[in-house]
Amino acid sequence: MASDCEIIVTATPPNFRPVHVEAAIKAGKHVFAEKPVAVDGPGLRQFLAAAKLAKEKNLALVAGSQRRHQKGYLLQALALQQGKVGQVLGGAVYWNGTVPWVRARKEGMRNDAYLCSNWVNWTEMSGDHIVEQHVHNLDVANWFIGRYPRTAGAFGGRARRVSGNQYDYFGVDFDYGDGIHIHSQCRQIGGTSGFVGERFRTEQFEISGGGKIQKVGGEALKLEGDTYTLNGNTYAIKDGNPYVIEHENLLRGILGQIPLMNEGESIAMGTACAIIGRISAYTGQTVRMSDVIENQNSPYYNLVCKPTWQEFEAGDVAMPEYGDDQAPLPGKPWGK
Known part of the structure; x- marks a missing residue:
């Protein structure tokens, strides 16, 4: 620096x-x-x-x-902010794809080098794919709804992965309060149908993230606008x-x-959504946003992924609690 x-x-x-x-x-x-x-x-x-x-x-x-810099999404967010389509009442967000890569451990490779090389397959390095990839879609949900979820109730599991300790799939119910729920679905399994995107519903309109806003049983809304606001400042679309x-x-x-x-x-709160979804799936418990942001009495407030960055600074590290053939089991303690 x-x-x-x-x-x-x-x-x-x-x-x-x-x-x-x-x-x-x-x-x-x-x-x-x-x-x-x-x-x-x-x-x-x-x-x-x-x-x-x-x-x-x-x-x-x-x-x-x-x-948040893409014209299609910005025009949709603007239409929501201007009240042209009402408020989001619910929806679903998706990141269904495959494992990006697997980098095998080379002979003589230290733990720290291996984890950094194959980081996308280790929860302690990437946060699991719900955090590393699906954060994009969760961020859109927060943006379009205009606030963050209160709780996450999730399930997930591991069936086919050959490296690391992450899950293959997650399903999460995010409760935003006032009856607004977002279903989150993400999967990394080869040979399965893939879809990445967001779908929302207001009283009269269906919103396809970054694409159309369609009136139910009617025509698509014409999306217009040249500028948007962020933190009180105006920017061009x-x-x-x-x-x-x-x-x-x-x-x-x-x-x-x-x-x-x-x-x-x-981006921090989009990441927070993904983290509470992961913790909920790993533990089998409902997790509140406050558990990781402000409630110091929560068992999840100081729950850290180990090895931490501090341990990497000190030299070689111990391998994570779960290894290449293991993953957290819902309903069992994790990260203690």
């Missing part, structure tokens, strides 16, 4: 994200933070504190939640590749062409 660079991109395994973002912000750097931004409650709170510090220091913090636009918005903010962006809270 002791250099004249102005921007840090954090794209290491997610368990390192909170400490890397914190260090960058403390050093006065603007940050692009890949998703997810934590793998457990302590990491979430560390990241949220860093996001708050970024605001205080007038530093940009843009996240890898590219749907641009057509193009959202993976490019998110970085463009980071750079234009730093150059003073648009207001600096801080997406810290939204």
Whole structure:
């Protein structure tokens, strides 16, 4: 950090994200933070504190939640904010696909090197795929509903994975209060049908994330708009590749062409949704958002994924509690 660079991109395994973002912000750097931004409650709170510090220091913090920079999603969010379609009453979000990769352990490889190489298959490194991938769809649900869920009740299991200790599938009921529920479904099993997206329902309309807003039994709503607001600031809605636009918005903010962006809270709370969903599936218990954010008496408040980043700093690490042929069992203690 002791250099004249102005921007840090954090794209290491997610368990390192909170400490890397914190260090960058403390050093006065603007940050692009890949998703997810934590793998457990302590990491979430560390990241949220860093996001708050970024605001205080007038530093940009843009996240890898590219749907928030994508024209189709922005126009839908604008229609919801303007009251054109009513409020979301429920819906479902999906990330059904396959395991991205498996990197076998090489002869003589230390535990720390192996875990970092094969990080996408280990809960302690990635948060499990509900956190590492499905965070995108959960973030859209939070965005379109306008708040965060109160609780998560989940199930999941492991059937075919050949590496790491993650689950193959999750099903979660997120309760947003006032009768609003979002069903979350994510799966990594080869040879199965794949779908990634979001579907929501208001009283009169069906919303397909990033696509159409269709009146039930009627025509599609014409989506219009040139600008949107974020944290009280106005930004242009641009057509193009959202993976490019998110970085463009980071750079234009730093150059003073648009207001600096801080997406810290939204990506942290999307990550929090995924974490409480995972904990619920692993333990078989209903988990509240407050359990990882503010309730210090909760058994999940200080539940950490081990090895932690601090253990990596000290040298080689012990392998996680569950190994290549094991995974947490619902209804049994996990992470103690």
